Amino acid sequence: DGGITQSPKYLFRKEGQNVTLSCEQNLNHDAMYWYRQDPGQGLRLIYYSQIVNDFQKGDIAEGYSVSREKKESFPLTVTSAQKNPTAFYLCASSMTGRTTRGEQFFGPGTRLTVL
């Protein structure tokens, strides 16, 4: 089955801890994205990557870090510098280039709660 997987589904963090959210895709997509969604709100872009070993900050990158060592994987670390990390985190991926329209497909999400 082709798709995007995220783990864990639920994650609890104590204050001052760093936690890493996993995102893997087997769709052979070039680009991957991380979004944050707060209750009743829209999606806010944290980071995106269009190619291995390269990534760009989105609108709310402070307190987060990412890596893109493999095409299939784009983990997100929520650091202790992120003061209000409780949210629903969504990973997405897309093809890029002239033969596509760039539509993004989403994983099931990780719900992070700070205790």
Add this chain to the structure above:
Amino acid sequence: QKEVEQNSGPLSVPEGAIASLNCTYSDRGSQSFFWYRQYSGKSPELIMFIYSNGDKEDGRFTAQLNKASQYVSLLIRDSQPSDSATYLCAVAYDNYGQNFVFGPGTRLSVLP
């Protein structure tokens, strides 16, 4: 700054009626337009896309695009309670992923 706007709702329609969801965008260079459905607690799911002016139909869903007015809409015919969700409009300004902007979403409630 590229912006995508939607009425936040909630939009309430009776079962069997037509639900009309609207979206406006700021950049005339926009190329592709997408509608996602997001059930409560779940991730967004792509349900429609449209690239050219006019209508595109898929089952009970019709997407309408008017580039001159910078307006895209989604019509849901014969609305069902299972259509109750938040609908996100998204606009792509190129094919390379970095200019893909989501609207805030419209919450739709279909009343039995």
